[in-house]
Amino acid sequence: MTDKASDKKFKALQAPKGVPDYVPPVSAEFRAVKEAFTRTAHNAGYEHIELPVFEETSLFARGVGESTDVVSKEMYTFADRGGRSVTLRPEGTAGVMRSVIQHNLDRGQLPLKLVYNGPFFRYERPQAGRYRQLQQVGIEAIGVDDPALDAEVIALADRCFRSIGLKGYRLELTTLGDNSDRPEYRSRLQEFLRTLPLDEETRHRAEINPLRVLDDKRPEMKEMLADAPLMLDHLSETSRAHFDAVRGYLDDLGVMYTINPRLVRGLDYYTKTCFEFVHDDLGAQSGIGGGGRYDGLMAQLGGQDLSGIGFGLGVDRALLALQTEGIAASNGRRVDVYGVPLGADAKRTMVRIVDELRAVGLSADMSYGDRGLKGAMKGANRAGALYALVMGEAELESGTVAVKDLTAHEQQDVAVDAVKQYLVEALTQRCPERG
Ligand code: HAM
Numbered sequence: 001m002t003d004k005a006s007d008k009k010f011k012a013l014q015a016p017k018g019v020p021d022y023v024p025p026v027s028a029e030f031r032a033v034k035e036a037f038t039r040t041a042h043n044a045g046y047e048h049i050e051l052p053v054f055e056e057t058s059l060f061a062r063g064v065g066e067s068t069d070v071v072s073k074e075m076y077t078f079a080d081r082g083g084r085s086v087t088l089r090p091e092g093t094a095g096v097m098r099s100v101i102q103h104n105l106d107r108g109q110l111p112l113k114l115v116y117n118g119p120f121f122r123y124e125r126p127q128a129g130r131y132r133q134l135q136q137v138g139i140e141a142i143g144v145d146d147p148a149l150d151a152e153v154i155a156l157a158d159r160c161f162r163s164i165g166l167k168g169y170r171l172e173l174t175t176l177g178d179n180s181d182r183p184e185y186r187s188r189l190q191e192f193l194r195t196l197p198l199d200e201e202t203r204h205r206a207e208i209n210p211l212r213v214l215d216d217k218r219p220e221m222k223e224m225l226a227d228a229p230l231m232l233d234h235l236s237e238t239s240r241a242h243f244d245a246v247r248g249y250l251d252d253l254g255v256m257y258t259i260n261p262r263l264v265r266g267l268d269y270y271t272k273t274c275f276e277f278v279h280d281d282l283g284a285q286s287g288i289g290g291g292g293r294y295d296g297l298m299a300q301l302g303g304q305d306l307s308g309i310g311f312g313l314g315v316d317r318a319l320l321a322l323q324t325e326g327i328a329a330s331n332g333r334r335v336d337v338y339g340v341p342l343g344a345d346a347k348r349t350m351v352r353i354v355d356e357l358r359a360v361g362l363s364a365d366m367s368y369g370d371r372g373l374k375g376a377m378k379g380a381n382r383a384g385a386l387y388a389l390v391m392g393e394a395e396l397e398s399g400t401v402a403v404k405d406l407t408a409h410e411q412q413d414v415a416v417d418a419v420k421q422y423l424v425e426a427l428t429q430r431c432p433e434r435g
Pocket of ligand 1 (some may be wrong): 140317
């Protein structure tokens with residue numbers, strides 16, 4: 001069988017359904033978003049934590065809550081070859097808590113501030129902005145129950161989105177109360193729900209997770225729920241004071257928000273402050289990030305009874321939001337400098353120059369395959385380079401390189417020995433953040 005014939009026999013492979021690839025040039029945007037988010041967290045003193053992509057299944061059952069859709073319907077759970085039940089992480093907070101407890105990180109300076117990023121897995125119905133492998137950048141601030149910390153976390157999420165240039169999003173905020181007022185409110189809500197003609201599934205949900213019913217998007221349900229009691233009207237004095245203080249700090253920080261008393265998050269561990277960032281151009285999958293307090297979670301997982309608050313930002317959705325706003329998060333440059341050698345001798349010199357530029361931290365690439373001037377310059381433009389270094393016979397003879405400024409369309413001959421210093425200075429001047 002010829003190669004061609006055997007090719008035909010196999011269908012080209014595709015990534016699994018709902019699992020996105022990020023390939024160039026979009027992958028540059030992906031990386032820019034992720035880096036901007038993590039940089040924002042590092043600037044606020046959050047330290048990197050790298051966690052396993054799969055954990056024992058019981059972590060999520062105990063941490064996230066068995067009544068949630070995430071745990072009951074969406075987990076990638078399987079037995080490993082030793083017969084242990086493991087699950088691809090559907091979210092990050094439970095794993096962070098597990099790791100903090102395991103490594104006694106909660107015994108040091110508090111709050112413990114951690115940032116993580118990477119893929120998470122949820123068996124959801126794929127559609128635009130809803131993937132089975134999704135990417136998040138998350139932070140957790142553990143061990144201090146201070147409304148100023150709630151405000152910090154929320155303001156940082158806002159700063160993350162602003163740092164990539166996003167504008168068309170808004171912040172919704174509420175409080176879910178705590179152990180002193182939520183149980184009573186829960187019963188009150190259940191009593192109300194029992195008076196309604198609910199379908200079987202909703203009735204069941206009302207019994208195990210009544211707050212989730214408030215989130216029902218069906219118009220007839222919205223109508224029926226118009227008079228439902230709201231947590232915000234049944235807060236204890238301490239919960240109210242905490243929430244008011246968070247709002248005060250957010251006002252001081254100039255972070256705009258609206259109160260949504262019906263805001264419900266899809267994970268069970270939340271207490272007190274809860275928030276979601278929404279981008280209205282994204283249709284049904286409008287949540288670009290969210291989070292809140294989870295004061296009982298660590299104790300629930302067998303650790304100390306410490307408080308915590310954090311967020312998870314959806315990198316995939318932030319990317320889509322950027323696209324709808326027509327904004328680029330990356331500078332579109334693969335490299336700053338691109339070598340264009342013309343002839344074998346020039347190539348030998350250029351290989352060395354490019355290597356030296358890389359050694360001093362400049363980004364540089366060059367044309368390979370002995371291309372002519374036109375083809376090689378095309379390569380320089382495709383790379384988005386700021387400078388092309390052209391070296392032909394004439395330059396070889398005079399020991400120089402023609403440095404072409406590809407944006408100003410100017411050219412200068414620089415001695416081979418001086419080109420490194422010339423470019424370091426030129427690029428520091430153009431992009432001061434490099435210095
Ligand atoms: P979450 O709201 O489930 O929270 O997810 C955070 C963000 O991840 C969402 O706002 C959304 O942007 C993105 N996301 C979720 N599911 C998908 C999906 N199927 N496809 C694309 N993007 C998605 C958490 O995961 C919490 N662990 C956040 C947190 C940290 N709370 C406290 N600390």
